[in-house]
Every structure is written in structure tokens, then in C-alpha cells.
Amino acid sequence: QQQVKQSPQSLIVQKGGISIINCAYENTAFDYFPWYQQFPGKGPALLIAIRPDVSEKKEGRFTISFNKSAKQFSLHIMDSQPGDSATYFCAVCSGYSTLTFGKGTMLLVSP
């Protein structure tokens, strides 16, 4: 049972463009929706997160949009830079702060 579906699997964006990654989840018993960023050879790092009582959260060039009724949330990276090239994971949080992750999106920002 896949609780979190993430798309696309890979994404190529030109420098300065907008990167958009989407996630959909399957039940409503989640109370925290984070995005993690992972560079090759490193562990994932928390990028930005949102609670279900908020529809949008922005931190610098990164924005989460959350649609509770559709059970979807997305990550937008504005003015994408080559340094943003990484793998991005969405996740849903339930009891004991456990996370269920999407399968990841490999983002390449071309110079």
C-alpha cells in the first residue's frame, strides 16, 4: 500500500525557471507534511514543511502548496539554480513523528 505518490520521477529545468514537484496521499491521519532535499552521498535534510491547517508556506525561493480536500501538496522552487540539483522527497508524518516518504524526484537544473 503506497500511502504517498510523488511525481515526476525526474525533472529538468532551466536556470531561473520554476520547478514543481507533486505529492498525493491516501488517508487523512497525517499532521505534518515535510519536504526533504538530498544531495548525492549525503543524508536527506529537511527543506520546508507545512501543517494541514495552512494552505501555503513560503521560505525564500521554496513554497509548499497544500490542498487538504484533494489530499495533495506540492513543492515549488522559484528561480531554480544549478545548486538546487538534488533529489527531493515528500513525506507524511504520523504517530511518534514517523515519516512515510514518496519515492523521490531527481531535479536537474541546467545552467
Place this chain on the structure above:
Amino acid sequence: DAGITQSPRHKVTETGTPVTLRCHQTENHRYMYWYRQDPGHGLRLIHYSYGVKDTDKGEVSDGYSVSRSKTEDFLLTLESATSSQTSVYFCAISPGLAGVGEQYFGPGTRLTVT
């Protein structure tokens, strides 16, 4: 890496041998987790701990056991390693604040079972 170390960082072992991976934290966080990461599967939770001697199973716990005798250490044991357990293993910690799922990950251990 938020005061988290994993050891060893790389290990090659043979099928059928026992393997123990160690996660050590200096943050005094209550919750600790073990994940495996495989291409096409993302990160999957193996086991987690919500306190000393308190552990529970995650999504892919078969073939793995854990122990936590001190706040700072969380051990993952493969009782009899199989080739399907070749993976990158990540430990993570969380302060365990209600409704907040922040987790901080270690650098990972690359395990190869031949």
C-alpha cells in the same frame, strides 16, 4: 549532520553473517529511526524507537532487529544478512515534539552483502 554519526560508513559482508550498524547522537533527542534507501523505493522505515528500550516495527522490518539501551545509541542488527539487504542505511533522530515531524539524518552506511 545534526550530531549524528553512523558506523561503519561502508561494509561488505557475506550472505548469512550477522551485521550490526550503530547510530550515535549527541542531541539527546527522544526518537530515533532506521531507514533503508534503495533506487526506485525512496526511503523506507525499518524500525524506530520512542525511548530507551521502547522500539517498534516500521514498513520493512523483516530480517532486522534493533536495540536501544541508552538515549544516544540505536543499533540495527541483521541477524543473517541476505543479498536483498544490500542498501544504504540511514539513521535519523527527532525531538519528538507533538505534531512536528522534523527528522535529522545521519550520513548513512553503505552495506553490500555478497
